[in-house]
Amino acid sequence: MSAATYRAVQATGGGKLELVERPRLTPGPGQVLLTVEACGICHTDTLTVEGGFPGLTHPRVPGHEVVGRIAAVGAQVSARWQVGQRVGVGFLSGRCGECESCRRGDFVNCANQALTGIHHDGGYAEQMLAPAQGLVAIPEELSAAEAAPLLCAGITTFNALRKSSARPGELVAIQGVGGLGHLGVQFARHMGFRTAAIARGQGKRKLALELGAHHYIDSEAEDPAQALQRLGGASVIVATAANPASMGPLMSGLKPQGRLVIVGAGAEPLKIDVSSLLFGERSIAGSNTGTPVEAEDMLSFSLLRDIRARIETVPLERAAEGYARMLRNEARFRMVLTTGA
Template sequence: MRHFLRWRLCRIYGSPAGALAKIPDELEAAEAGPLLCAGITTINALRNNGARGRDVVAILGLGGLGHLAVQYANKLGFKTVALSRGKDKEQLAQELGAHIYIDTENTNAAEELNKLGKAKIILATAPNSKAISELVDGVPPNGKLLIPAASGDPIEVSPLQLLLYGRSVTGWYSGTAKDSEDTLNFTALTGVRPNIETFSLDQAGEAYERMITGKARFRAVLKMD
């Protein structure tokens, strides 16, 4: 097994040695990198917030976080609903493992979720505050709207939307070194893979430009060799 040293942006757990996670041989280093950020964040959100069995789990967005979240939700056994803008995203959603696709551009996503019996968890991976706000009414009683993607714009939610149904809206960070290792092992076992573009170190500027303009599909990875 190889080892990967993960320096956390938000929290440091213990000593540097405590931040080591074993990478299974089945995973390439370039694949493992995104899993230790987008991967651990999405799978931890899905497995630690009360969803069980065939519960409906909805994923907003099919980008860097979302394309992994849909795969994980499917492999964890949830009835997986992908939400994104435009009919052209439906094929990608199905390829990733979504059982149902909802086009948020042409339908009321909250109403569509209500028809499905509502979602136990809505994981809002797209940093779009307007789209997130529109999903609050699709959260069932005692359900959760989880936000792992940062946006500077405020989210609109009324107290009545929360109080009458016991809903919660909360942020979600990544996890510990043990969570990182769990993520890597689960990914290797189930065949989940990040969609990446690789660049050499001298192409770092190009990689950054594709990332910052949203053109990368879906993670830009620098290879040192």
């Protein structure tokens, strides 16, 4: 990188990513300039690369699992953030402070939430401007590539469990052992839940047990809801799969008052047998990542319990290849771009 320019990979619409050289950035009020070290590739990046998300314009640099160091600080940024400090940026990078949710302290649901890599350029780049209020402090013990996927996949599964009503010792199921689920299994185990992992086939059994699952349910060999009922019924099921059709039938694996928490996005609608809601007063909810300070809680917990994402790294200039690998579901289990910084 010459001093005057930096390299970025931008989405130009229709699924295309191109490597470009851009003029060096300067942070405005409330912003910091990051020297990006690593950025995870998340399935949600399809919203930017394929296009169509409300408020998105192209070209746009995707990436919302960003770790780097602060290179410059703009005006009106709190003294908490200093040049040289290691920080991260997740999906929810700024709250308005004025909408009803913000006034109630519910920042995740800010009506004017700035989404990293959608409303402003993200981390598929050597530099990035980030709103200071979206920054996450990154402990020195974690490498940039290790920390990056935790900022979206990690906080998503951590918060889905931490905000649930499940209590230590109760049965919790994680549906899917992929990019999200392989972290969900670790968090569930280390939070003290009896942990069941649900995936198709026998291929993920060994990994799921290694990650800490007490039970493995092969959804091709048996009905996962019946398998959960044989274990006493789950208090919470965290559904991480990308196909909603697989989620509805899980409802009857919940105990009375149990909850299906959906963190995996899919295009088709969710179909639910209403009687499984009524009889047993079960419920369904979504969970959307978390706030920056909750991400800091998640990183401390990950260090405390040695929880890490399993990653494959790819240099920034090969972002399109890494993205395609994620799309084909070949990543084991999170792809992370590295800049060499």
